[in-house]
Amino acid sequence: MAAPGAVERLSRRPLDAVLEVRRAVRTLLADSACAAPLRSGRVYVAVSGGADSLALAEAAAHVGRRRDLTVGALVVDHGLQPGSAEVAARAAERARNLGVATATVLPVAVSGPGGPEAAARRARYAALRDHAGPGSLVLLGHTRDDQAETVLLGLGRGSGSRSLAGMRPLDPPWARPLLDVPRSVTSAACVELGVSPWDDPHNADPRFRRVRVRHEVLPLLEDVLAGGVSAALARTARQLREDCDALDAVAADVARRAEVGRDLSVAALAGVPPAVRRRVLRTWLLGAGVGDLSDAHLRSVDALVGRWRGQGGVFLPGGAEVSRAHDKLTLNRRQPTTRGS
Numbered sequence: 001m002a003a004p005g006a007v008e009r010l011s012r013r014p015l016d017a018v019l020e021v022r023r024a025v026r027t028l029l030a031d032s033a034c035a036a037p038l039r040s041g042r043v044y045v046a047v048s049g050g051a052d053s054l055a056l057a058e059a060a061a062h063v064g065r066r067r068d069l070t071v072g073a074l075v076v077d078h079g080l081q082p083g084s085a086e087v088a089a090r091a092a093e094r095a096r097n098l099g100v101a102t103a104t105v106l107p108v109a110v111s112g113p114g115g116p117e118a119a120a121r122r123a124r125y126a127a128l129r130d131h132a133g134p135g136s137l138v139l140l141g142h143t144r145d146d147q148a149e150t151v152l153l154g155l156g157r158g159s160g161s162r163s164l165a166g167m168r169p170l171d172p173p174w175a176r177p178l179l180d181v182p183r184s185v186t187s188a189a190c191v192e193l194g195v196s197p198w199d200d201p202h203n204a205d206p207r208f209r210r211v212r213v214r215h216e217v218l219p220l221l222e223d224v225l226a227g228g229v230s231a232a233l234a235r236t237a238r239q240l241r242e243d244c245d246a247l248d249a250v251a252a253d254v255a256r257r258a259e260v261g262r263d264l265s266v267a268a269l270a271g272v273p274p275a276v277r278r279r280v281l282r283t284w285l286l287g288a289g290v291g292d293l294s295d296a297h298l299r300s301v302d303a304l305v306g307r308w309r310g311q312g313g314v315f316l317p318g319g320a321e322v323s324r325a326h327d328k329l330t331l332n333r334r335q336p337t338t339r340g341s
């Protein structure tokens with residue numbers, strides 16, 4: 001039986017896939033939000049050595065040359081496996097061979113909470129951002145399939161619409177030109193370019209939920225729902241993102257009217273739909289430095305808006321508490337207690 005994507009690949013003319021990836025890069029860079037970073041001349045492509053980022057590196061270098069832009073490749077070495085430095089050096093060399101002007105390996109120290117995968121992601125994004133510097137653009141190789149997996153994983157966690165909206169194509173310094181390009185196209189592009197991508201062993205490890213979604217859940221959905229599922233999920237993400245952005249804009253407007261110094265006016269929230277109200281509360285609390293807010297936290301704070309008196313406050317992460325006094329919500333913070341005192 002032909003491998004998935006093989007028929008699609010056979011029907012392509014040579015270089016079709018390369019042209020499709022280049023087109024995606026050109027389209028995103030034409031967005032007005034890219035104008036300033038492009039003028040700064042600091043444009044990078046983050047390269048892991050996999051098919052997606054190698055195809056992206058070639059396309060970015062090609063489009064860059066046409067626009068007199070110097071594009072550099074950045075390869076992060078997480079140092080988590082023996083031989084990782086060689087893998088990173090090979091990725092940098094392949095990127096150079098594909099036309100980027102410079103290729104820099106960034107060794108990082110991976111530590112901190114949340115397991116090695118989360119810590120590696122944090123360290124990677126911090127290193128890329130620091131090296132690229134303010135006003136820069138860093139292109140990432142996330143594809144349409146990555147977006148579909150992100151949406152499904154979010155659904156499984158019971159996430160809200162913000163998370164189901166997936167990754168943004170443009171969120172400077174990050175740019176993801178391939179969110180509408182299937183992974184089969186980046187693989188085909190590498191074949192057309194004659195480059196052999198690095199196959200990250202993690203991508204086949206079924207202990208990772210994302211790997212099982214990729215290899216088991218999505219193919220099953222494609223089968224049951226008669227194809228086009230990844231494209232449909234990516235489309236859904238885009239629609240949700242537009243909806244979320246619209247709600248956020250309304251919420252920002254309400255927040256301006258509702259914020260009274262450190263407090264929030266309950267009267268200004270009267271008649272505001274719950275989805276907008278919770279966004280206002282989230283913005284207010286995040287702005288005051290309260291992190292790790294769950295939907296349940298926001299719903300509890302929101303319930304204070306509909307109450308009047310005789311109710312206790314709502315406790316939030318980091319020792320924060322929101323209480324209602326007449327027509328205001330007030331944020332208080334408990335003093336951190338010193339162990340043993």
Ligand SMILES: Nc1ncnc2c1ncn2[C@@H]1O[C@H](COP(=O)(O)OP(=O)(O)OP(=O)(O)O)[C@@H](O)[C@H]1O
Nearest residue numbers: 046047048049050051052053074075076140141142
């Ligand atoms: N070690 C790394 N160094 C630089 N960039 C990276 C690294 N790992 C991931 N990235 C960037 O993040 C994007 C998404 O990462 P992810 O881990 O989902 O992809 P991958 O399967 O490892 O590699 P690829 O997307 O290149 O096939 C990559 O396409 C690349 O742009």
